[in-house]
Amino acid sequence: xxxxxxxxxxxxxxxxxxxxxxxxxxxxxxxxxxxxxxxxxxxxxxxxxxxxxxxxxxxxxxxxxxxxxxxxxxxxxxxxxxxxxxxxxxxxxxxxxxxxxxxxxxxxxxxxxxx
Amino acid sequence: xxxxxxxxxxxxxxxxxxxxxxxxxxxxxxxxxxxxxxxxxxxxxxxxxxxxxxxxxxxxxxxxxxxxxxxxxxxxxxxxxxxxxxxxxxxxxxxxxxxxxxxxxxxxxxxxxxxxx
Numbered sequence: 001x002x003x004x005x006x007x008x009x010x011x012x013x014x015x016x017x018x019x020x021x022x023x024x025x026x027x028x029x030x031x032x033x034x035x036x037x038x039x040x041x042x043x044x045x046x047x048x049x050x051x052x053x054x055x056x057x058x059x060x061x062x063x064x065x066x067x068x069x070x071x072x073x074x075x076x077x078x079x080x081x082x083x084x085x086x087x088x089x090x091x092x093x094x095x096x097x098x099x100x101x102x103x104x105x106x107x108x109x110x111x112x113x114x115x
Numbered sequence: 116x117x118x119x120x121x122x123x124x125x126x127x128x129x130x131x132x133x134x135x136x137x138x139x140x141x142x143x144x145x146x147x148x149x150x151x152x153x154x155x156x157x158x159x160x161x162x163x164x165x166x167x168x169x170x171x172x173x174x175x176x177x178x179x180x181x182x183x184x185x186x187x188x189x190x191x192x193x194x195x196x197x198x199x200x201x202x203x204x205x206x207x208x209x210x211x212x213x214x215x216x217x218x219x220x221x222x223x224x225x226x227x228x229x230x231x232x
Contacts, residue, residue, distance in 0.1 A: 058219075095217065106160040
């Protein structure tokens with residue numbers, strides 16, 4: 001069990017650029033979540049997958065955001081035409097099978113800074 | 116919609132003493148879980164303790180215990196014998212139970228706890 005892995009740890013980009021983050025969940029974890037955490041706030045839900053199916057998306061996930069989990073293993077979160085307000089920590093979490101008694105395990109996050 | 120409120124932005128405690136972090140939540144549902152997560156500086160979020168709403172007995176995990184008051188919608192965390200390694204942001208979180216399947220976590224804004232030597 002190597003834990004949830006997120007890359008890169010830190011991304012600095014200019015406003016208007018596209019960025020992509022990757023999350024590798026704990027192996028055999030079917031459920032994968034993306035959250036966003038801004039300074040001084042708790043994490044806010046963005047979206048989640050059960051295997052390769054994206055089951056729910058938050059209203060926070062504007063049309064500039066897209067998440068995929070093509071083979072039911074790793075996931076990518078892409079932000080197009082980045083804006084200042086996208087600066088945040090993007091957290092990925094996974095759980096074994098989506099059963100309510102299975103805890104969500106978090107990665108270290110990717111910190112996005114928009115210049 | 117469910118909400119989670121943590122009214123203490125920052126707290127401090129002396130090493131070896133006891134501290135209690137407060138959390139209230141709002142929901143019209145009856146079947147849910149509550150959690151406390153710990154986020155040390157620049158490190159990942161880890162689960163501290165969880166409580167199932169249908170269980171009246173308060174959860175305990177070593178030095179960590181909760182006071183779950185379902186009617187009052189209150190879920191406080193007590194840390195006994197505080198250690199320097201307990202210094203972190205602590206988040207209270209709510210999770211709906213959809214017939215055995217989980218949804219997303221709903222977090223409070225967090226409480227920054229500093230343990231002083």
